[in-house]
Amino acid sequence: MSTASQLSNSSSPRVELGFKQKNVIKHLDSVGAIALAMIWIAPLIFAFWAAFHTTSDAVNFNLLSSWTLDNFRVAWNGAPWIRYFLNTFMLVTVILIGQFIITTFAGFAFAKVTFPGKDFVFILVLLQLFILPEVLIVENYAVVSNIGLFDTILGVGMPYMASAFGIFLMRQSFKSVPMELHEAARIEGCSWFGILMRVYVPLAKPTYIAYALVSVSTHWNNFLWPLIVTNSDETRPLTVGLSIFGAPENGVDISVISAATLMSVAPLLIAFLIFQRQFVQAFLRAGIK
Amino acid sequence: MNKHASNERRRQAIYGWMLLTPAAILLSLFAFYPSVATFWSSLFSRGTRRNPSEFVGTENYSDLFNDPTFWLVVENNLLYAFITIPVSIFFALSMALWANSKISAKGFVRTAYFTPTVLPMIAAANLWLFFYTPDLGVLDQIGSLFGFASVNWLGDPDTALWAIIIVTIWKEAGFFMIFYLAALQTIPTDYKEAADIEGASRFTYLRRIVLPLLMPTTLFIVVNAMINSVKLIDHLFILTKGGPSDASKLILYYIWEMAFAFFDAPHAAAMTVLVLIVLGIAAAVQFLYLDKRTHYQ
Numbered sequence: 001m002s003t004a005s006q007l008s009n010s011s012s013p014r015v016e017l018g019f020k021q022k023n024v025i026k027h028l029d030s031v032g033a034i035a036l037a038m039i040w041i042a043p044l045i046f047a048f049w050a051a052f053h054t055t056s057d058a059v060n061f062n063l064l065s066s067w068t069l070d071n072f073r074v075a076w077n078g079a080p081w082i083r084y085f086l087n088t089f090m091l092v093t094v095i096l097i098g099q100f101i102i103t104t105f106a107g108f109a110f111a112k113v114t115f116p117g118k119d120f121v122f123i124l125v126l127l128q129l130f131i132l133p134e135v136l137i138v139e140n141y142a143v144v145s146n147i148g149l150f151d152t153i154l155g156v157g158m159p160y161m162a163s164a165f166g167i168f169l170m171r172q173s174f175k176s177v178p179m180e181l182h183e184a185a186r187i188e189g190c191s192w193f194g195i196l197m198r199v200y201v202p203l204a205k206p207t208y209i210a211y212a213l214v215s216v217s218t219h220w221n222n223f224l225w226p227l228i229v230t231n232s233d234e235t236r237p238l239t240v241g242l243s244i245f246g247a248p249e250n251g252v253d254i255s256v257i258s259a260a261t262l263m264s265v266a267p268l269l270i271a272f273l274i275f276q277r278q279f280v281q282a283f284l285r286a287g288i289k
Numbered sequence: 290m291n292k293h294a295s296n297e298r299r300r301q302a303i304y305g306w307m308l309l310t311p312a313a314i315l316l317s318l319f320a321f322y323p324s325v326a327t328f329w330s331s332l333f334s335r336g337t338r339r340n341p342s343e344f345v346g347t348e349n350y351s352d353l354f355n356d357p358t359f360w361l362v363v364e365n366n367l368l369y370a371f372i373t374i375p376v377s378i379f380f381a382l383s384m385a386l387w388a389n390s391k392i393s394a395k396g397f398v399r400t401a402y403f404t405p406t407v408l409p410m411i412a413a414a415n416l417w418l419f420f421y422t423p424d425l426g427v428l429d430q431i432g433s434l435f436g437f438a439s440v441n442w443l444g445d446p447d448t449a450l451w452a453i454i455i456v457t458i459w460k461e462a463g464f465f466m467i468f469y470l471a472a473l474q475t476i477p478t479d480y481k482e483a484a485d486i487e488g489a490s491r492f493t494y495l496r497r498i499v500l501p502l503l504m505p506t507t508l509f510i511v512v513n514a515m516i517n518s519v520k521l522i523d524h525l526f527i528l529t530k531g532g533p534s535d536a537s538k539l540i541l542y543y544i545w546e547m548a549f550a551f552f553d554a555p556h557a558a559a560m561t562v563l564v565l566i567v568l569g570i571a572a573a574v575q576f577l578y579l580d581k582r583t584h585y586q
Contacts, residue, residue, distance in 0.1 A: 025491070026391065033387035034394055036380075037401035040459065043416035044404065046427055050419055059425040106312035114298070115305030125312070128320045130572045134520050134541065135564050138548045138557050139323035139330070147318075162315035192304060221409035223523040224541075228549060239411045243526055246415055254419050261415040265408050272407045276400060279407070283464070284471050 050258040058255050071259035075245070078256070080233050081263065084241035091153050091226070091237050092219045096212055098161035103211075106162070107170025108196050112182070128164035134224060141228055151231045160219065166211055173207040174200050213275075213282035220268050238264045324565065331558035342555075349559040359560070361535050362543045365450055369539055370518035373457045378510055380462035382503075385469030386495075402463040410460065410523035417456050418527065446536035449529050453537050456524050461517055465510045472506040473499070512575055519564060540564060 050058040051072070057065035075081075109115070110122055133140065140159050141150075149155030177200055185195045201208075223239040230236045236244075242264050246257045272279050331349050336342030353359045388399045405413060420427045421442040429439045442452045476499065484494040522542045525531055531538030531546065538546075540560065548557035 029387060029390055030392040030394070033384075033392050033398045036384065036387070037394075037398040040463070041401045041404060042427075043413070043420060043459070044408075046419050047416045059430075061430070102311045102315065105308040109305045109308035113301050113305035113308065115302040118305065121309065121313075124321075125316065128316060130516075130568045131320050131324055131565065132516065132520060132568070133319065135544075135561055135568070136320070136323040136327060137545060138554055138561060139326045140319055141548075142326070143318055143323060158315065159319035162312040162319070164316075167312060217407055221407075221411075223409065223411050223526070224545065227526075228545075239409045239523075242409075242415070243411050246418075246527060254422065254425070257415050258419065261412045265412045268407055269404070272404070273400070276403075280403065280467055283406075283467050 047258040047261055050255045051262050053255060055253045055255045058258075071255045072263065074256050075260035075263060078260070079241055079245045081238075081241070083233055084236060084238045084264075085267075087153065087235055088220060088237040088239075091156055092216045094153055095157040095160050095219050096215055098157060099163055099166050099211070099215055100208065102162050103166035103170045104196070104201065106167045108174055108200060110167065110171040111174035112200075125164045125167055128162075129168075133159045137225060137228055140225075144229055150229060151235050153235055155229050156226050156235070156237070157219075159225070163215075166215075169207060169211055170204065173204040177203050209278070210282035213279055217268060217272075217279075327558045327561045327565075330555055331562050333555055335553055335555050349555045350563075352556060353559055353563075358535055358538075359543070362538045362540055365536070365538060366518065366540045368450065369454060369457070370515065372454050373461070373518055374511060374514040377458045377462045377465055377514060378507065380458065381465035381510065382469055384462065384466040385473055386499075388466065388470055389473045402466055404463065405460050406464040408460075410521065411527060413456060413460055414524035414527035417452075417459075417524075421452055421528070443529050444533055446533050449533060449537040453524060453528060453539075456528070457517070457521050460521070461514065465514070468506050468510055469503060472503050476502055508575070512571070515571055516568070519568065 049061075052067045052069070053062075053065055054068060054070070106125070110118065110125075144150055144155045144158070149158065181199050181203075182195060185199050190198065221239060222237075223243065226237050227240050227243070230240060233241075242260060245260055332344060332346060333342045334340070334345045334348070384402045388395060388402065392398065408416075418426075423429060423441045423444070424439050426442075428442065432438075432440070440448060442448045480498050481494065484498060489497070519541055522539050522545075525537065525539065525542045529537040531542050541564070544557045544560050544564070547553050547560065
């Protein structure tokens, strides 16, 4: 607040009115923002309500009815959830390790190594940002089947490992490392690989964390491609398992579906609520660069 | 000296290509080769046991153009894009302005807006199922309080696509909010003070100062929202499966159905090629045209 506006606030009656109006507007803002927030989390709240009540109590919104864990019991016994959790966990880990290795190498090459054809190859890489893996499902399915990776976790993860987005992110991050550090390490007798691992990678730690959070939450939630390339409980991730469990043909009711849904989103949701600030920062960093 | 320099250059070249090899192999395998292969297989007929696959030129494409379902799906997807893009952006901007202003319960509000972003689309669809179920669902129960008749939101061709659209907006608005929020925090507070001293209304300040400064962010979000309007189809699998009578079917879902439910890969490939062309045009327009207009002085 500048002193000028404070002065005029106390001296002129006209501005005094403006000040009151501002207060009213501020309250209206709060009301509007909170109302929208309530609407936005309503689906989650209702699912929470339904998951802990019998179906008839849930749909009648019987506020005094007793809470129950039966829905979770039914849901838990209805599908191999531990297996699905494990599959999803392995999938995001495999993808993340692959992405870290491949995007670190490629990002470093684009940022700090001069070689003929670099600009052309970089444009080719950027093209992949628009050739979405989601759109190429038909031929990617053929490729994965041909190299014998159908219905394997590696097969689900592989198309995402050479992520153009990740390469771009790493390139930007490595570019900002001052050349003096590079030179200093070289004079100390560090090899190219040593410089990469001891100078660049540690300095890019925030980028790695941001990229990891975005990658894990993207692939934890991915559905269409895993649906296509998995065909057994041993490989199916949570999202595919949940969609099969909730299929109308299976005739499960709304309370049990809600319980299963909450179960499968719980790990990521809880992690998000705890590390909220880092999550948001991660998405920002990933989006802006 | 000269010899040393050229040695160094050669070493760097070898090194650069070695570093790129893993990425190059995977990108070729899962982006470039499939793109070419998709185009190639869209020119052949579907092989059956009696009739082996043969070259048919553009026949698959003309089949698509004569297929009323294809046009319905295109129309659905255009409506999906034209509604979800501006409406999500409107909500994202409102959320960001609120989350950036001095309101009470700011932390809660921000979390509530962003939460849908971390949920899988499949889970989101399950959550919304409880809203859309006829008679028992939340929407119908609220409606009945006001005396409205029950609506089969997902089963009626007039409402099914709208039900899908609402879930998409709900899912992506909070994500886009983050980018606006970051951009808003870079606007110097002097501007607001100057506008106040000049007696500019809140609306004028928003329209003449904030929105132009947010233009690059808006462009970034528009491109992302466009990609999403092709990509975000997971909830169809839970909510409508494209029905009733294709009323809520979107292009990527139709490609999936064509390839993996009807086993008609050539027509799916032709459709994929068309989607890639549209995405390519969108990319070109973004780089060549819109980029120039968003520079703000």
